[in-house]
Amino acid sequence: RKEVEQDPGPFNVPEGATVAFNCTYSNSASQSFFWYRQDCRKEPKLLMSVYSSGNEDGRFTAQLNRASQYISLLIRDSKLSDSATYLCVVNRYSSASKIIFGSGTRLSIRP
Amino acid sequence: GAGVSQSPRYKVAKRGQDVALRCDPISGHVSLFWYQQALGQGPEFLTYFQNEAQLDKSGLPSDRFFAERPEGSVSTLKIQRTQQEDSAVYLCASSPRGAQNEQYFGPGTRLTVT
Numbered sequence: 001r002k003e004v005e006q007d008p009g010p011f012n013v014p015e016g017a018t019v020a021f022n023c024t025y026s027n028s029a030s031q032s033f034f035w036y037r038q039d040c041r042k043e044p045k046l047l048m049s050v051y052s053s054g055n056e057d058g059r060f061t062a063q064l065n066r067a068s069q070y071i072s073l074l075i076r077d078s079k080l081s082d083s084a085t086y087l088c089v090v091n092r093y094s095s096a097s098k099i100i101f102g103s104g105t106r107l108s109i110r111p
Numbered sequence: 112g113a114g115v116s117q118s119p120r121y122k123v124a125k126r127g128q129d130v131a132l133r134c135d136p137i138s139g140h141v142s143l144f145w146y147q148q149a150l151g152q153g154p155e156f157l158t159y160f161q162n163e164a165q166l167d168k169s170g171l172p173s174d175r176f177f178a179e180r181p182e183g184s185v186s187t188l189k190i191q192r193t194q195q196e197d198s199a200v201y202l203c204a205s206s207p208r209g210a211q212n213e214q215y216f217g218p219g220t221r222l223t224v225t
Contacts, residue, residue, distance in 0.1 A: 101153030
């Protein structure tokens with residue numbers, strides 16, 4: 001079993017829709033959590049950190065559920081430009097070292 | 112400002128050849144990471160430097176893989192006697208002091224071993 005698991009998708013939704021996807025992690029000692037975005041044939045880019053209290057950045061909301069060991073990302077009013085692969089990232093430590101990426105969830109927004 | 116750069120962007124090697132992949136991190140970033148990304152997968156951690164010290168190399172898949180960062184800036188990932196399973200995109204990322212989880216990635220080197 002992978003340490004970080006994501007539904008690979010693809011999620012195909014119309015523009016303006018709300019879409020949510022989850023990520024589960026197996027190591028209960030994990031301390032830091034992030035969502036990265038990766039466009040086709042491009043490098044990953046940090047989208048947002050995920051805090052226990054939940055956090056929002058514009059149309060994006062991230063949630064962490066430590067008890068169930070999952071992280072979620074909600075995208076409201078989706079835009080064509082949101083089409084990408086979303087990578088869930090978990091770090092066991094408060095500082096960097098062993099950072100684990102999920103395989104990613106592909107999202108495609110259609111007009 | 113300049114981001115992380117990597118060279119070459121594409122490399123085709125015959126099986127058994129040695130290759131060297133270069134990473135220029137963002138100026139002043141103390142942490143540098145190497146990842147391997149296979150098609151359809153997320154990046155897999157290879158190794159981590161803090162300045163010139165290699166603090167974690169647990170992700171290197173075999174002793175054919177070697178990384179260095181002698182002056183705490185530019186880093187080189189070397190793969191000896193390349194095998195077909197080494198074909199992947201090799202990503203380098205750097206992060207600033209105090210924000211090691213905020214990783215800035217380079218465009219990657221796509222290695223194809225024939």
